[in-house]
Amino acid sequence: MSRGASLPPLNALRVFLVAARHRSFSRAAVELNVTHGAVSRQVRNLEEFLGVALFERQIRKISLTAEGQQLFAESSPALEQVGSAVRAVMARPPARAVRINARPSxxxxxxxxxxxxxxARYPRIEPQLVTSTLSPEKATEAFDIAIRRGVEGWPPAFKVQPFLEDELILVMAPSLLKAKAVSDAPSLAAHVLLACKSRRQDWDDWRQHLGLSRLKPARRLQFDHIHLVLQAAVDGLGVALTPTSLLGGDVAQGRLVCPLPRLRLPLQSIYYGCAPGAGREARLFADWLDTQAAA
Structure with a gap:
């Protein structure tokens, strides 16, 4: 073994300390649940590493050399300190988790x-996000709290709580609005309308709510999820109709504009529900949802 290494083989050092404490390879073997030969080999490995003899070996008797006494005196407290540190870490409560079920968008x-x-508020609670388009009552993975629009599709045992109001509005890229102005609903006919497969009725519901005649756009593009629709809008592919809850920072940061802000369709509120038996972590997360919605 190389003596240039900064630390000796720690397993060999541990075996040496037990043997030194007992002054016996045999008793050390019993404590460590290994053979007498295994203890002897580990001690020999350590001696080769250090380049000194640690024991004087006599028939049926061993005693520490001066170097062995020094190593035992200085290493034993250090190894015990390491053991104490390990036990302290293992005794700490594990990080708690809250499993959140939400739609992808x-x-x-x-x-x-x-x-x-x-x-930042709860550093000892790990949020674990599970995305699904299924209703909470049809979820295939366990969760502590779910977030969905409306009161349908919840398991009967759940108590659901509304926390976020919502409505549909029009958005588009500023560059697209500059190229093709939108002054009223009929002017949307000059644009590509972006639609979401899971929200296919949005355009018709919005139009009927506002009492508008049927829209005949230049073209329609459909995407699987509303966050893909919004990315297409940011990239200037067309005009999107989106829940305000999903706008994120795109309007505030100028990536999207709302050309007709008064033409809005109220939507069902967004609810959360905690699973029966969910822990305090879920309750704290629910309270946090309320503060975020209020903000």
């Missing part, structure tokens, strides 16, 4: 950008 556009605030 809500997770991407509303929840994830806000999660750093929750982590």
């Amino acid at each position: 809500f997770a991407v556009r509303w929840l994830i950008p806000r999660l750093p605030d929750f982590v």
